Amino acid sequence: MNTKIRKSVLLYILFFIPFFKPVGLSVYAGINSIYLVWKLASLCVGIFIILNESNGMFITYKRDTWFRGLFLFFIIYFVNCFSVSRDLVTILSNILVILELITILSITKSKSKRKNMADALNFIFSILLFLQIVSVFYIKAGHVVFEYIENDYTYLLGTDNYSAFATIPMLGAILFFEYKRKSLFSRVKKVFLCLGLCASYVYTGAVTAAIMSVVTVLAYIITKYNKFLLKFFTIKKVAVFCVLVLFLIMAFDIQNHMLWLLRLVGKSAKATTLNSRTIIWEKAFNIIKENIIFGIGELSAEQVEGYALYGMGHAHNLILDLLLKSGIVGTISYLFFYLGFLSKYFRKALKSSGFILVITLIGYFVLSMMDDYPFMPYIYCCLGLLWGSVKNEE
Numbered sequence: 001m002n003t004k005i006r007k008s009v010l011l012y013i014l015f016f017i018p019f020f021k022p023v024g025l026s027v028y029a030g031i032n033s034i035y036l037v038w039k040l041a042s043l044c045v046g047i048f049i050i051l052n053e054s055n056g057m058f059i060t061y062k063r064d065t066w067f068r069g070l071f072l073f074f075i076i077y078f079v080n081c082f083s084v085s086r087d088l089v090t091i092l093s094n095i096l097v098i099l100e101l102i103t104i105l106s107i108t109k110s111k112s113k114r115k116n117m118a119d120a121l122n123f124i125f126s127i128l129l130f131l132q133i134v135s136v137f138y139i140k141a142g143h144v145v146f147e148y149i150e151n152d153y154t155y156l157l158g159t160d161n162y163s164a165f166a167t168i169p170m171l172g173a174i175l176f177f178e179y180k181r182k183s184l185f186s187r188v189k190k191v192f193l194c195l196g197l198c199a200s201y202v203y204t205g206a207v208t209a210a211i212m213s214v215v216t217v218l219a220y221i222i223t224k225y226n227k228f229l230l231k232f233f234t235i236k237k238v239a240v241f242c243v244l245v246l247f248l249i250m251a252f253d254i255q256n257h258m259l260w261l262l263r264l265v266g267k268s269a270k271a272t273t274l275n276s277r278t279i280i281w282e283k284a285f286n287i288i289k290e291n292i293i294f295g296i297g298e299l300s301a302e303q304v305e306g307y308a309l310y311g312m313g314h315a316h317n318l319i320l321d322l323l324l325k326s327g328i329v330g331t332i333s334y335l336f337f338y339l340g341f342l343s344k345y346f347r348k349a350l351k352s353s354g355f356i357l358v359i360t361l362i363g364y365f366v367l368s369m370m371d372d373y374p375f376m377p378y379i380y381c382c383l384g385l386l387w388g389s390v391k392n393e394e
Contacts, residue, residue: 008112012120018042019097019377020124020166023158024135024146039093046100053107064387066340067102072333074099076326080297091298094375101377105384109392121381122177125170126189132156132167133196136204153204160206161371167197167209168216168367169378172360173385175220179353194220208370216363223359227350235342235362239335242369246319250281277316277370283308284315288323295327318368325374334374338365341383345390357386 018039025031074095081091108114135156139145146154157163171193178186194217201210223229248254287296287308304313315321322331342361349358364379 008116009119009123012117013123015042015045016117016120016124019101020128022128022131022156023162023166024154024156027147027154039097043093043096043100046104049104050100050107053104053109064341064344066337066344069333069335069337069340070099070102073322073326073330073337076294076330076333077297080295080326084297084300086298086300094377097377098375098380101380102384102387105381106387106391108388114388114392118177118385121385122174125174126193128157129167129170129174129193129197132163133193133200136200140204160201160204161209162373164201164206164209164212164367165364165371165373165376166378168213168364169360169382171197171213172216172357172363172382173378176353176356176360176382176385179356208367212363212367216359219359219363220356223355227355230346230350230355230358230362233362234346235339235358235365238362238365239339242366243319246281246317246369249278250285253278280310280312280316281320283310284317284320284324288320288327291327292323293327294329295323295325297325299324314372316371318365318372318374321372321374341387345386348390349386352389354386354389357382357389361386 018035019042021035021039025035078088078091078095082088105117108117132155135145139153139155146156148154149159152159155163157166174193175190178190198210198213198217201213204210219229245254299308299313303309304311309315315324319331322334326334338361342358345354346358349355360382361379364382368374
């Protein structure tokens with residue numbers, strides 16, 4: 001029986017691995033090719049898994065109308081990219097990975113299958129997070145392992161703040177999996193990964209990632225013993241606050257009236273990450289105004305090289321990037337999906353270990369106000385896990 005379970009977990013590990021290729025490995029062409037074929041195979045297997053659970057999928061999608069918002073966002077985004085011939089294969093594969101992950105993790109009702117998937121993801125995420133932490137200290141010491149970037153470092157899961165969009169969701173998922181486990185190994189593992197992740201971002205000086213990782217870990221600890229924090233900081237309140245701050249920064253340069261706070265973290269007025277981003281935000285807003293209803297999809301290589309967004313390929317803010325990619329219609333659709341989901345299952349999640357994933361999703365949303373990568377699969381794993389747990393709570 002135990003052998004059978006171990007084999008099932010191994011099969012799920014093989015299924016999930018290609019969806020989470022570490023960015024650092026992209027520099028190696030041979031590994032890229034292996035992952036590409038492996039990913040295609042997993043996508044095909046995923047279709048069969050979903051078809052096998054098709055009844056559960058139908059019931060899930062029928063009751064949870066907010067999920068249609070994600071579909072509409074993807075449709076608008078893909079049509080925009082298709083009309084200007086962007087990298088459609090990569091875009092479509094990213095969309096399919098996200099949809100498969102959410103669907104498989106949420107509709108599977110069998111306890112044994114859900115446990116096997118959880119154990120597989122726990123294993124993959126634990127290994128990746130451990131190696132990411134090790135890679136930070138090793139590469140920062142002067143060893144070039146992955147792509148060389150002048151005045152920057154590429155770690156296993158990417159550069160400083162970029163990697164946080166993988167590590168924070170993975171940490172949240174691991175803490176969710178390990179919540180009811182009381183073994184010494186589990187406790188040591190949780191402490192090491194929490195402290196290691198925070199220390200790695202503090203060590204590299206990645207201000208946004210460091211602040212969010214520390215705040216998120218503290219929120220886990222506090223909320224474990226008392227839920228008052230989450231009852232006050234609901235996703236709707238957090239979202240309204242983030243949009244308000246974005247408006248105040250763009251309209252009134254509020255950050256320049258808070259230089260005393262910025263200097264506390266060693267940043268001068270001209271060198272703040274925030275002030276650098278406002279330049280990108282202003283340029284993004286100018287493009288958005290010309291395509292306000294449905295957006296433009298992705299910037300072309302010519303636009304990026306022509307400094308349409310100050311040399312960046314995205315808006316460095318979730319709201320502005322959604323507007324850029326899909327306009328008002330797509331942005332409302334995506335927020336209806338993300339905020340609607342959390343709002344609907346908020347109270348139920350607080351009564352279980354799902355509160356850990358709620359914290360992760362809220363923290364990720366705040367992190368996305370300073371940078372954004374809406375097609376990274378890690379956070380959608382948290383969405384699928386939370387969705388599945390609250391619908392199949394024992």
